[in-house]
Amino acid sequence: MKTVTIEYFAVLRECAGQHQECLSTSALTAGELFKELEKRYGFPELNSIKVAINDEFSTLNTPLTEGDIIVFIPPVAGG
Amino acid sequence: MKTVTIEYFAVLRECAGQHQECLSTSALTAGELFKELEKRYGFPELNSIKVAINDEFSTLNTPLTEGDIIVFIPPVAGG
């Protein structure tokens, strides 16, 4: 089990009902963690999902490390 | 002989030493008139010359008509 911080934005923030949380997870990768959260919060279908780990773009198959700050990034729409 | 008004701009104005003049000419076309003025005022070599007759773009082989307002247009450089 690893303890990580997750920050939520946009539709994920609304589904999770919070800006961030700290949780212990048995997920080995960012992608596994996303599946876990998706099940818990009922995220809507997204065209694609990206992830940032410790404020750097990363990939869903990246192993989680104790203390990571994880942000899942739904399709962006700036401008 | 026809009487026409010529307005000068840019380098042609400086060579002619005036903004406009009214003159009688035996030139049959705008191009012949330009050659006449070129000889008189010593216009510098130009990459190209265009002509407007009565505030419309025209061509150098257009015949002159009594009372025409003629503007010879050296290469433009706006912006």
Next chain:
Amino acid sequence: MEFRIATEKLLPEVWRSALEDPRCGGFVTFEGWVRNSNEGQEVLRLEYQAYERLGLKEGEQILAEAAEKYPIEQAVCVHRVGELEIGDLAVWVAVSSAHRDEAFKACRYIIDEVKHRVPVWKKEHYVNGDSGWVNCEACATHAVTGREQ
């Protein structure tokens, strides 16, 4: 080169002085305005949210890429977040350079990349009462439903 995320009304008149340069003959700006419709729906207002720490890094990176690809002198991009009304300025991009060609190309490059890469999200509130996060399949009305529960 400067990328900012701002919570207050954007003031291009203020920012533009950062781009003035006596070597520059060309200055191109892009402004993204909140418009009153999107994909056939009437929009009432918008809400922008940014993942600011990563967004600033990605924005700076985009400006650096633009300066590497095109011989420009200055470039600034400011993105607003928070609640915006129709007609409000959401993003401002400005580029100055010796000649116009590179200023046009760099400005276009910056806004295109910002829209695709900077983690900013836009929630549209529609005249009919629905709302939705743009680009999010099945997200329209989801949020509203979520809040009503």
Next chain:
Amino acid sequence: MEFRIATEKLLPEVWRSALEDPRCGGFVTFEGWVRNSNEGQEVLRLEYQAYERLGLKEGEQILAEAAEKYPIEQAVCVHRVGELEIGDLAVWVAVSSAHRDEAFKACRYIIDEVKHRVPVWKKEHYVNGDSGWVNCEACATHAVTGREQ
């Protein structure tokens, strides 16, 4: 759609209100500034002259062409004439449209065509005392010589 030739300092803040439109999400501007050098020569100041009656017709025509080629909502171009200093705004082009692609393309089209077709001439005064009409073979120094005679 509006094309103007102005003898006073250009004020984009004033003109831009003519382009505001709630249907528009994209607004692109081009500013042509007087720069301190051209083709290797240090420029001190510039003088623009226009054949105004034909210039206004040609300018309006260019804006109409842009509106026909691209689905834009508004376009304005103002060209200044007279004596300008380094850093002064010589020409301002602004386009608003629903989406950014057409605003960029129309703005570029307008400035390119204005530079090639509108009868406006530019005389550069150089730091070394020479001067010359731009694009005019053998015209640099000619004018100075002419005046000295």
